[in-house]
Each structure stands twice: as structure tokens, then as C-alpha cells.
Amino acid sequence: MSDPSPRRRLMSPLTRRILLINLAAPIALVLAFFYLDQFRLSLIDTRLTALRYEAGLISGALGEVAISPSEFSPTLEPELARQLLRRLSAQSSARARLFDADGEMIADSRLLLAAGRGVVTRQLPPPNIDTPWEQALIGLYDKINALFMTTLNLPKYVELPFTHANDYPEARRALNGDDSDQLRDLADGRIMLSAAVPVQGLRKVVGALLLNVDSAELDARVREERLGVLKVFAAVLGFTVLASLYLAGVIVRPIHRLAEAAERIRAAKGRIAHLSLPDYSHREDEIGDLSSVLRAMTAALSQRLDAIERFAADVSHEIKNPLTSLRSAMETFLRTEKPELRERLLAVMQDDVRRMDRLITDISGASRLDAELARSEAAPLDIAVMLQSVIETYMTRLADTGPKIELKRVEPGPYLAIGFEGQLGQVARNLIDNAISFSPPNGTITVAVKREPRHVMFSVADEGPGIPTDNLESIFERFYSERPASEAFGLHSGLGLSIARQVVQSLGGEIHAENRDDGKTGARFVVRLPL
Structure with a gap:
């Protein structure tokens, strides 16, 4: 594969093109003046x-x-x-x-x-x-x-x-x-x-x-006229060359500096956060736009690489915990002969295996999410219809033992927003699963949807204990899990809310958590999507 790094040249090809294009007109003019001898x-x-x-x-x-x-x-x-x-x-x-x-x-x-x-x-010529x-x-x-x-x-x-x-x-x-x-x-x-x-x-x-x-006098007159044109041409030529060099400097030099900075970022072996592109955003032209876009792209790339590093570290840490527990249980199982202890150790190993399976499944889903979002095309979507479809999948399962789920429409529909039906359905399921975990058996989960001046908003509210104020933001971090005491350990990986935020932000929306202020206890998750 050829080396993509910018080559050093005596003169930039773009500079040569600017000079040639700007010089073509005056050169053609002066050549035509000499050629047309009328x-x-x-x-x-x-x-x-x-x-x-x-x-x-x-x-x-x-x-x-x-x-x-x-x-x-x-x-x-x-x-x-x-x-x-x-x-x-x-x-x-x-x-x-x-x-x-x-x-x-x-x-x-x-x-x-x-x-x-x-x-x-003979008539003498005039003195020189x-x-x-x-x-x-x-x-x-x-x-x-x-x-x-x-x-x-x-x-x-x-x-x-x-x-x-x-x-x-x-x-x-x-x-x-x-x-x-x-x-x-x-x-x-x-x-x-x-x-x-x-x-x-x-x-x-x-x-x-x-x-x-x-024809000496005639030739002298013609020469005088043409010399006048040549003098004007020389002045125009000098101005054109200087203007072309200035224009090339204004265009070529920033692009060359951007290319060199991009090459340094490409060749960087470690983190790129300390590397930056030249800032031409103060220029109100295409070079300024290019600089701003490249700087934003570099910042997004740096954030993405940092997120990948953190994700890899978090994954290794989360998988290491059940592996450590599984290894410890297996070692103890091999050393003991007590049937009761062996039975408890087998139960622990089964829980660890289920926890690992859950982790790997959720991690795989989170890893595929970026690719799915990149391949999918956002389209107009009626949020109320999507929420009703999701809620209906919970009706049979929660009919006797779980909380009730009701959809509340603030005003008549439709509630159109731009989004991905599959991914937004996953967001709704993650929020409802989270609400089910904290709701009492006879509680009610309220899913509300309404239109705002520039957004469609839907929320999922439960009747649980609510969220500590200090944790309203940290609950969206990967692998963060704050579960009820009655729930078995390891049933949730802590990726659900993180995936929900990633999907919503990819659509230009926002999601946040808050505690209910309508006279009831519980937490409410609010999602806003652009109309």
C-alpha cells in the first residue's frame, strides 16, 4: 500500500495550478496581440x-x-x-x-x-x-x-x-x-x-x-503601442503572480498544515488526545469549515478510542469477577467431600455461569450497536404506536404477578419523530425492565408521551424507592448496577441504561433520570427526540 503521508515538494501542485490558471488569461492576451498583426x-x-x-x-x-x-x-x-x-x-x-x-x-x-x-x-534615426x-x-x-x-x-x-x-x-x-x-x-x-x-x-x-x-516610422509606432501593452502586461503579470502566491498561501498552506497534523495523528502509536489540528475556525470560509470539521472529527475519534479503552477495561473487570468466583468455587468443590457444601458450590457456579452468559450477551449487543446505528437509516416514527407495541409484549407476562403498565397520551397523536424503530424499541424495553425491577408487585408503571415545541417526549415512571440524587447521572455509566435487595445477584449486567443513552444521543436527542414530584415516590426516565 502506498504511503499516504504528504510529500514535500519544491512547489505545491495546487499552487502551480493556481498560477497557471491565473496566468493563462494575460499570456493568451499578449500572445494574441502579437499574433494578430492587423x-x-x-x-x-x-x-x-x-x-x-x-x-x-x-x-x-x-x-x-x-x-x-x-x-x-x-x-x-x-x-x-x-x-x-x-x-x-x-x-x-x-x-x-x-x-x-x-x-x-x-x-x-x-x-x-x-x-x-x-x-x-540619408535620414538619421532619432537619438537612443x-x-x-x-x-x-x-x-x-x-x-x-x-x-x-x-x-x-x-x-x-x-x-x-x-x-x-x-x-x-x-x-x-x-x-x-x-x-x-x-x-x-x-x-x-x-x-x-x-x-x-x-x-x-x-x-x-x-x-x-x-x-x-x-516602414521604420510605422514599425516604431507599432512597437511603441506594443511596448505599452508589454509594460501593462508586466505589471499585470507581477500582480497576478503575487496574487496567485497569496491565494495559494491562503489555501494551500492551511491545507498542508492540516494534512501534516492529520498524518501525525495517523502515525501516533498511543493516545491522540494530546495531538491537535491547526485551528482555522475563525476564517469564515471553506478552510475554516474544514478545520472545524476535522477538529470535531479528531475529538470524536479521541473520545471513541477512550470509550473503547474504558469499555475493554470495564469488560475485563466485569468478566473477571464471575471467573474469580467460579474458579474459587471449583477449587473448593474439589477439596471438600461434604454433600451439603458441594451442593451450595454447584449453585454458586451455576449463578456465575448465568451471570457470565448474561454479561457476554449484553456486551455483544452493546458492541454491535454502533454498527447497527451506522447501517440503519432514521425515518419518521410514531412514538406512541411504538410504545403501545412494546407495552403489549409485557401484558401477558405481567398479568398476574407483576405491576401494571399503562400508556398515557397527553394529547391526540400522531407523535412523529425521526428514529430507528428497532433501537428505540430496545430503549423502551430497557427503561420498562428497569422500572419493573424497582416497582412493587401491585404498582403501576406509567409510560407518558406528549409533543413539545421541538421534541417528542416520552417518560417511564415507576413507584419504587426512587434514585439517590448523587446517582442520577452515574446510573447511565456502563456496568453500573444498583439493584433491589430482593433481586438475585447477577441478573443484570448494568448496560441497559448506557445503551439507551447511546441510542438516544445518536438521534440528536437526550435522556435523563429524575425522581417523581407528583406526590408519589419512584423514579422517572425522560427521553426527548427531535420532531
Whole structure:
């Protein structure tokens, strides 16, 4: 059989489950945010639309200003077009290139001519003012973004030393009179956005304007938004972890302490009364309920074990007395030759055997009582009907020689209570047997039943000498026997009243003894059972 003792672990499985369940929602949220790249795609589409609009404005200006005055064959004026293009695109982040009708590039906003040489200008990135913590977060973002970024499968962008309109399909389409745009992948993972529009003079295409801008600004904006989400996620993650650990401590630690205490009780070799479970009854939750129930269960178990020990000691003591008497009588019987003495010794041995038989029978019944009560199911029972049935079994036997038994109903029935018919019948018989023992031959035993606000009460009263005040409680102890002087010794084991109390208490009721106060002598046993 496996060892039931709680195992020591680095982290409780319940703690891990609480953490995983609490972390699932924020993790799923942030992963979905990275996976669903619609925000980035919508920004690209918006920027491409703006780029086409910007190209249209510049193309219109070039068509109005940088065209030769020839009415039949208008052409672009290269120098004028270069100056105008540089001025118009100065405030734009896009790179503007102008091609003539033959596809030759005549102007580039990033190309400066000085001393016969061309110098390409580039827009510098903003200075890095991020803190080391933010840089680490950005590095983490870039790695995660590389895993979840949507792949568009775009053609590669290649920067050629000598650019011609034929190198860009969108520029060729613009020379044919159509607006066009194109997306391309850059080597560093960015996207190059291109928009090309025709330059017209007198409704004739005299050139093509190509605007290019990379997605650095868009990616920076997306990254800024996502970093904001990551910062919120980090704060939520920290709070979730701390809250989960607190919750695990509130739930797991008490359960673990209860389990360890229960294991100590299970492994205890002797008495468990000195062992106790942690008390969380002050908590108004399920842990407090569990602690209270376990403590009550441990106390009941301790009481039951103590009762078993006392019962075993009492049984051994009660059986030892007739055995000692029997052994002494047998030894004397073997040594004596007097017929009179032998006859008296045989009578003593017979009494001892009957006493032992009575003891063993009652002890067996008391031992089976717990199992019977555990297996039986309490049901509604009319107490008056049950008492009438019990009394009728005594009528014939006591008709001539014994006291009379009468049932007194205080008000009309029924008298319904929850109980076990067999066990409550045994309680009634034990009380009536006890009353018969102390009643005079012509006396009357009164069995009364009545309803109370929350109980059904029945009592058994005799007309005997009554019970000494000091013994009103001790008579319910096991093997206690205070019998009339006229009764033969050993006819009662002293378990009847103890069994009666055990049955009544198992039903949530109570039983007590008192002396009559109605002008008659005698004892009265009162039983109250819940309605």
C-alpha cells in the first residue's frame, strides 16, 4: 500500500495550478496581440494611401511648373524639375525620384550634386534615449515580434547604383499613364512602400514620379503601442503572480498544515488526545469549515478510542469477577467431600455461569450497536404506536404477578419523530425492565408521551424507592448496577441504561433520570427526540 503521508515538494501542485490558471488569461492576451498583426497592416495601408496622395500633389506641381513651353511636344526641364522636386520633398520622409518619358532618372531628392559628384543623403534615426530596462524590453519585443509577425512574402528591394524606370514595375506603369504602388521587403525586416504616378503636361505623359518610404516610422509606432501593452502586461503579470502566491498561501498552506497534523495523528502509536489540528475556525470560509470539521472529527475519534479503552477495561473487570468466583468455587468443590457444601458450590457456579452468559450477551449487543446505528437509516416514527407495541409484549407476562403498565397520551397523536424503530424499541424495553425491577408487585408503571415545541417526549415512571440524587447521572455509566435487595445477584449486567443513552444521543436527542414530584415516590426516565 502506498504511503499516504504528504510529500514535500519544491512547489505545491495546487499552487502551480493556481498560477497557471491565473496566468493563462494575460499570456493568451499578449500572445494574441502579437499574433494578430492587423494593426500593423492597417498602418501600412494607410501610409500607402497617403504616399499616393503625396505623389499626386508633387506630380501636379511638376506638371504645372517644370514643363517646357513647347505646345506640341512638352518635356520636363531637368534642372527646374530637380530644384522643384527637392523643395517639394524637403519636409517629407519619402524619397522622390523623377524619370523622364524614356525612363531615365533626372532627379532624386536624396542625391546632391557638388563639384560634379553625387552625394546620397540619408535620414538619421532619432537619438537612443531608452533606459537599459527599456532596451532589454525592446530586445525581448524584437525577438517575440520576429516569431509572431505576419509574413507577407513580398519581393526583395534592391538598391541599384544606376536607377532606371524599368527597374521598378510601378514606375513603368506610371509611364504608361497608370497610378501604381508596390510593397517590398528590406534586408533588415522592414518594408519599402512605393507609389508611382505619371507626370503630365497638356495631357501627355512626360515622366513618372516615384516615391519610396520604408516602414521604420510605422514599425516604431507599432512597437511603441506594443511596448505599452508589454509594460501593462508586466505589471499585470507581477500582480497576478503575487496574487496567485497569496491565494495559494491562503489555501494551500492551511491545507498542508492540516494534512501534516492529520498524518501525525495517523502515525501516533498511543493516545491522540494530546495531538491537535491547526485551528482555522475563525476564517469564515471553506478552510475554516474544514478545520472545524476535522477538529470535531479528531475529538470524536479521541473520545471513541477512550470509550473503547474504558469499555475493554470495564469488560475485563466485569468478566473477571464471575471467573474469580467460579474458579474459587471449583477449587473448593474439589477439596471438600461434604454433600451439603458441594451442593451450595454447584449453585454458586451455576449463578456465575448465568451471570457470565448474561454479561457476554449484553456486551455483544452493546458492541454491535454502533454498527447497527451506522447501517440503519432514521425515518419518521410514531412514538406512541411504538410504545403501545412494546407495552403489549409485557401484558401477558405481567398479568398476574407483576405491576401494571399503562400508556398515557397527553394529547391526540400522531407523535412523529425521526428514529430507528428497532433501537428505540430496545430503549423502551430497557427503561420498562428497569422500572419493573424497582416497582412493587401491585404498582403501576406509567409510560407518558406528549409533543413539545421541538421534541417528542416520552417518560417511564415507576413507584419504587426512587434514585439517590448523587446517582442520577452515574446510573447511565456502563456496568453500573444498583439493584433491589430482593433481586438475585447477577441478573443484570448494568448496560441497559448506557445503551439507551447511546441510542438516544445518536438521534440528536437526550435522556435523563429524575425522581417523581407528583406526590408519589419512584423514579422517572425522560427521553426527548427531535420532531
